[in-house]
Amino acid sequence: MDALKTHLYYYLLNYNFNPKLRAIGRKTPFEAILQWYDKKPDIFVVNPNPL
Numbered sequence: 536m537d538a539l540k541t542h543l544y545y546y547l548l549n550y551n552f553n554p555k556l557r558a559i560g561r562k563t564p565f566e567a568i569l570q571w572y573d574k575k576p577d578i579f580v581v582n583p584n585p586l
Contacts, residue, residue, distance in 0.1 A: 559567045
């Protein structure tokens with residue numbers, strides 16, 4: 536089970552920080568979240584910047 540959790544963790548890190556997706560304007564998903572946070576911080580429960 537620990538190996539599965541580790542694999543999933545690395546997969547999510549790779550998906551969220553490496554590929555720049557065309558559907559969201561050539562940004563990583565994390566960059567898109569930060570852009571939305573700058574526009575409308577009231578829709579977020581937690582500040583995504585410390586991540």
